Amino acid sequence: MSSSRFKALAIATVVILMVGFGLVFFWVPMDADQGFKQKIFYLHVPLAIVALLGFVAGGVEGFRHLRSGDRRHDANSYVFIHLSIVFGVAVLITGCLWAKASWGHFWVWDEPTLVSFLIVFLMYCTYYPFRYAIEDRDRQARYASVFAITAGAFVPLNFMAVRMAESIIHPRVFATSSGGLPGSMMFTFLVCLAGIALLWVLLVQVELAGKKASGTVSRLRRALHADENSGGSVSGRIAPNMEAK
Amino acid sequence: MTPSRTAFAAILGKDLRTELRTMRSLPAMVLFAVTTFIIFRYGLDRTTLSGSLAGGVLWTTLLFAAILGINRIFVSEQEEGGFDAIRLAPVDRTVLFMAKAAALFIYLCVLELIVVPTFAVFFLPQWSGLLPLIAVLIGANLGFSALGTLISSMAVNSRARDLLVPLLLLPLVVPLMIAATGASASLFDPGGASYDDFGTWLMVMGLYDGVFCLVGYAVFDFLLED
Amino acid sequence: MFDAVPNDSTGYVFAAYVVFLLMILIYIGILGAKFQRINRDIGELTDEVEAGKAGVKPASRNGGTEAAEPEESRV
Numbered sequence: 001m002s003s004s005r006f007k008a009l010a011i012a013t014v015v016i017l018m019v020g021f022g023l024v025f026f027w028v029p030m031d032a033d034q035g036f037k038q039k040i041f042y043l044h045v046p047l048a049i050v051a052l053l054g055f056v057a058g059g060v061e062g063f064r065h066l067r068s069g070d071r072r073h074d075a076n077s078y079v080f081i082h083l084s085i086v087f088g089v090a091v092l093i094t095g096c097l098w099a100k101a102s103w104g105h106f107w108v109w110d111e112p113t114l115v116s117f118l119i120v121f122l123m124y125c126t127y128y129p130f131r132y133a134i135e136d137r138d139r140q141a142r143y144a145s146v147f148a149i150t151a152g153a154f155v156p157l158n159f160m161a162v163r164m165a166e167s168i169i170h171p172r173v174f175a176t177s178s179g180g181l182p183g184s185m186m187f188t189f190l191v192c193l194a195g196i197a198l199l200w201v202l203l204v205q206v207e208l209a210g211k212k213a214s215g216t217v218s219r220l221r222r223a224l225h226a227d228e229n230s231g232g233s234v235s236g237r238i239a240p241n242m243e244a245k
Numbered sequence: 246m247t248p249s250r251t252a253f254a255a256i257l258g259k260d261l262r263t264e265l266r267t268m269r270s271l272p273a274m275v276l277f278a279v280t281t282f283i284i285f286r287y288g289l290d291r292t293t294l295s296g297s298l299a300g301g302v303l304w305t306t307l308l309f310a311a312i313l314g315i316n317r318i319f320v321s322e323q324e325e326g327g328f329d330a331i332r333l334a335p336v337d338r339t340v341l342f343m344a345k346a347a348a349l350f351i352y353l354c355v356l357e358l359i360v361v362p363t364f365a366v367f368f369l370p371q372w373s374g375l376l377p378l379i380a381v382l383i384g385a386n387l388g389f390s391a392l393g394t395l396i397s398s399m400a401v402n403s404r405a406r407d408l409l410v411p412l413l414l415l416p417l418v419v420p421l422m423i424a425a426t427g428a429s430a431s432l433f434d435p436g437g438a439s440y441d442d443f444g445t446w447l448m449v450m451g452l453y454d455g456v457f458c459l460v461g462y463a464v465f466d467f468l469l470e471d
Numbered sequence: 472m473f474d475a476v477p478n479d480s481t482g483y484v485f486a487a488y489v490v491f492l493l494m495i496l497i498y499i500g501i502l503g504a505k506f507q508r509i510n511r512d513i514g515e516l517t518d519e520v521e522a523g524k525a526g527v528k529p530a531s532r533n534g535g536t537e538a539a540e541p542e543e544s545r546v
Contacts, residue, residue: 021488098487
């Protein structure tokens with residue numbers, strides 16, 4: 001990505017996020033039942049949506065890596081999953097705060113979306129130890145892609161099973177806030193969603209640029225030390241380096 | 246018989262014969278399960294179980310016993326060079342996946358053949374739910390064997406083999422466990438088996454089994470490449 | 472249904488947004504650390520190249536910084 005597009009992306013992200021949060025606090029009307037605390041919705045739900053889409057996109061990139069054998073797709077898959085885990089931490093924290101604000105408890109087991117998100121999050125957390133436990137770099141990339149695909153298929157199944165368990169045991173008391181939102185709330189929500197999605201894309205680009213840079217550095221080092229230590233220095237890393245191109 | 250059928254039968258037969266002769270996994274799994282029941286008896290301080298508690302105890306025990314077996318299914322291949330042999334053999338590599346999954350399925354069935362009656366004798370006041378439970382057991386076994394084979398083959402080539410199998414498998418089987426306990430809870434009702442949502446849960450299990458059989462079948466090839 | 476809910480939930484809303492902001496700041500901090508490391512590595516390599524050009528045998532560096540704990544897992 002060229003530096004001017006980088007700059008444009010960063011500015012767009014900041015502007016849209018600021019506009020979104022401005023709308024949240026100064027423009028959008030209070031929710032009728034929830035009042036002020038409903039404003040966490042505009043942060044929590046977009047973060048969750050972006051994180052889940054990122055997980056699924058990581059699976060798609062894993063699939064493309066297996067199909068083409070191109071290392072760049074593996075790097076993409078790694079970065080997507082990595083950032084979605086970071087976003088996932090934010091989702092869980094804001095979710096706990098929202099639960100505390102509206103129901104008086106930090107954790108509510110009746111809330112299927114939150115519980116399934118925790119399960120998905122825990123599963124993706126095993127991505128790092130799994131990657132780290134495989135030494136051979138080709139095999140590491142391939143196995144990580146298999147993990148990404150399996151986990152990507154698991155995400156919707158898990159949501160379905162957890163939601164069903166709740167609705168069968170006791171019917172849901174709280175309707176999802178996304179159903180039947182008034183226009184102004186929907187607009188604010190969409191602006192926030194766009195802002196968070198842009199933030200995700202921006203951070204993905206930053207991470208990829210970082211990977212590329214450290215890949216180049218280790219390539220340089222190997223070229224310089226070709227006789228001294230024959231290139232074993234990279235093998236201890238979890239993250240895929242993008243050494244090509 | 247097509248070559249892959251022959252290979253499938255050969256690998257499955259080899260696995261079952263090895264297990265019969267060495268008895269490496271199954272006795273350990275059974276012992277583990279029975280001991281776990283005793284721990285639950287004192288941990289929960291109950292002499293009889295019913296409803297969702299019975300389902301929870303049964304499925305937790307079966308899950309952890311299954312993990313013991315799943316940990317081991319590829320160890321001999323890794324140590325004795327079975328992976329290299331299948332790479333050299335002129336057969337489709339997914340045959341190995343299917344044969345291993347079938348072997349695991351049979352292990353789990355044998356395990357349950359011993360453990361579920363033991364569970365009934367230990368804890369259940371009335372046994373009317375055991376017959377329909379067979380359908381749930383088969384559904385769960387299918388899911389365990391497809392996913393277990395996939396995870397085990399991923400973990401066996403890594404440094405932290407024994408650690409990774411439970412770590413990767415546990416979150417992945419949560420939906421399967423939800424469905425299995427959901428379906429069995431009503432079977433163990435104290436007043437006799439009832440069938441609330443039994444069919445729905447079986448359908449969830451079927452969907453889960455289908456998805457992971459397909460995923461395993463599709464990606465297994467890449468785990469053997471070298 | 473939830474009678475015990477505190478009325479002043481304002482704090483939680485701000486806490487949520489502050490958490491979000493803090494996470495971004497921490498993220499930038501981690502990025503900065505990564506950037507520093509890459510810079511230092513490039514500096515080392517440049518030194519070696521310049522030393523090599525001056526006819527001095529490059530000091531042997533065994534890439535110890537490279538084997539440092541990967542920072543991705545800490546986020």
